[in-house]
Amino acid sequence: MFWLYLPLSFFLWAFTGNKEVPDQSQQKLRALILDGQNNHYIWPKTSQMMKSYLEETGLFEVNIVRSSQIDLGIKYNPNRPYRLDQYLWEYPLKSESSQRQVDRVITDPNYAPDFDQHDLVVLNFGIDAAPWPKTTQKEFEDYMNNGGGLVVIHAANNSFGNWDEYNKMIGLGAWGGRDQDSGPYVYLDQDGKETRDKGAGICGSHGPEHEFLVTTRDKDHPIMQGLPEVWMHAKDELYDRMRGPAENMTILATAYSDLEQNDPPWDQNTRGSERNEPMLMVTRYGQGRVFHSALGHFDYSQECVGFITTFQRGSEWAATGGVTQAVPKDFPRKNRTSSRPWNPNAELAQLQKERRDSNPYQQWLTLVNSTPSDSIQVYSDAAIAVNDKWNTQSGKDDIRKAWQQFSARIDSSWTMNYVLANNRGRHAYEIGGFRTNYGQLFGQFVIWELNSNPKRRLFEFTVPAEIIEIDKTELDQRRKEWMQYCNAHRVDQLVNELYTKDALYYNHRPLIKGREAILREYSYMNNPSYQLELNPLIVQPLREDLVIEIGQCAGGYNGKYILIWERNKDGLWQIALDSNI
Template sequence: MLSSARRLCSFAALTLVAAQLAAAPLQKVMLLTGQSSKYHDWTKSAPLMKSYLEKTGLFNVDTVTTPPTGADMAGFAPKFSGYAAVVVVYEGAEWPAATKAEFVDYMKGGGGLVVIHDTDNAFPYWPEWNEMIGVGGWGMKADGSIGARDANWGPKIRWRDGKMVVDATTPGNASHPTRHDFPVVTRDPDHPIMRGLPAEWMHPNDEIYSHLRGPAKNVTVLATALADKAKSPTASGEHEPMLMTITYGAGRVFHTTLGHVGPKDIPPFRPLNCVGFIVTLQRGTEWVATGKVTQAIPADFPTADTVSARN
């Protein structure tokens, strides 16, 4: 028969083991950033992404920065293996071929990628990247001008009559209406990233990326926004994809087209402070990292009528 002291010790040991089992290890996330075009500013957006991810208590975020614009990229060779997800805030020079090849291997082998806003403008001439992101915008041409992604890059993705449509016929390449507040509409309420979110929620002062083009393969549209001609005469008039997932090999991709921050913007950055942006980023990152979402929907999530910000 155990003495009461020894019984207490055994109980304490069991409690400790249970606590260790309950506290899952943090997922390792790489935040890869370091260059933007003249229209965006990673120095403003990337630190916010890191803080949003760490606030979940689920992720340990390492920031990896490329050489600055114009500098030699030859030595840029981060080790992707070992990371549950790579969150990319980047619109800049090509990575070395070996680094691209390692990233493709990482993704095909079951890696996780999160693509945020202008990140889908990067690497127009990297075919595997175009497959990973599904569709992308603009992109720098060889002569340095903007607008590489045209009809040769593939169709657009639209939401029509209650389903995703691949549109290879309408003209026009990447554009966006003037920034304004708009509703984001949930299109796949059963996806783990979207489960429990409202059917519609207001998102502030952002660019509705429109006419994005690409291979558009293995894409699931999670949420859309109407690029409304009533708000902007040059708008596409289509329900454009705002949140998407893409399957690439055994890898998972979460692509949010939301999140504009320009070099002249001063805080608060309303598109990034939006609770809808923050929560979908947090949930999307968990999903690419683990295939599941364990986070509860916060009480301050925006509604169909009202934006909600964390400053």
């Protein structure tokens, strides 16, 4: 294990591990934060927050290592109308050249963080994190067995459900394929007695985010010494019904899962458990130490001084076996929570400035909202733009000029859907929108070219929009008709009945317009062996008469497809734009 300097006050605490007490000539502890694959899309920011929290103690120097495959996460906070990749852009690392965004992460055979050069590993992963290679798993198991330190934060206990040794390290987990066979459901009863329920049941649930009381259960543990017996935590998810081996595990603090307050409205079969659920735990794995915090769902959750303090003290304990940090004066109390607004340090602020200067989205906003310099490159040379009148502009210069004549300013924008066009990682599809200073709402569909630096717009469709839901039954029927005509090799009927007169077709080559041109393009469908199935992934209405569909093809073509459906004056849905790249 790698040791660095600790202050003299560290000697006040006895070691419980195998490491020798360092002398004053040694330097700071080295911490490694691992991230890149988390269903909580805020993860690029929370990694930076935790990095700064550790550095603020004066005990740690911290490095963030990001996986080569990036999982952006799930956008589930409607009060944050940001692009799905907003935080990835806003909270960059110094080096990100080897990373790419993917729809589904898979095991990277080259993933091999250097555990042995660090005293502490902090996991900021989530439920969909890809399994590590077997060799990397074994290296991490050896690292922990030999006295390493591990901190598990919130959704990291969702990760790696099929990795037995990881489940032993974290004690309890949730979701990730876990069930009653993963271990007992552990909680504290009304008298504070630990209960292990080995019966059948789910593994993991929570209700809407809310403030809740955290109760200290082991006041003598170094992490908890001096903390209030009960304190109010900021808005967070309260995990309940966690299961696992729970070997060599000590519960440090719990929170009560109220029947109604922690009732998940999205699951009619589950309510709050009405039990004291573990929130803070420690486990021993070999000679290693693990601090496990189920807290920390979002940035405001991690701004809570209760989270910050227990994270800092838990990290020191996991790395050394002792705690030297005092309890801060602004620690929460029973009747009030306490938070510290977090701001990036100077190093991160400089990285953010450099990133903003080259961010394609920021450049696009500059293009629309002001008069930019010619050096701003938002669009690829052969870019195409289409508006709601189905008028088109070709080439980056014409598109730039058109936007500079846009009379309104963009006040806010957001991404609703963002998916890769294919597994090659060269293009991505985005459905989003923006609101102007006049209150106008616009929807956008963009095809991004990812193999340029920065990424550029290859195709965009912009239209006045409204927030609306529609009955998709008729669309399902029209899609079924499309497949029937295609697979019966009746291309004439397919195009003449299902496409608008001036429909557009886009596939890298010059834009194709009109039924006759599309008929020629689709002549290969007349091949008797050609079959195709359309499987919709996203069906997003922009208004009552306009819907964007992103789907996956199967058969003669196995890539994704784009269809923009337009309802004609007779109420019939037809395809106004068709694309696949």
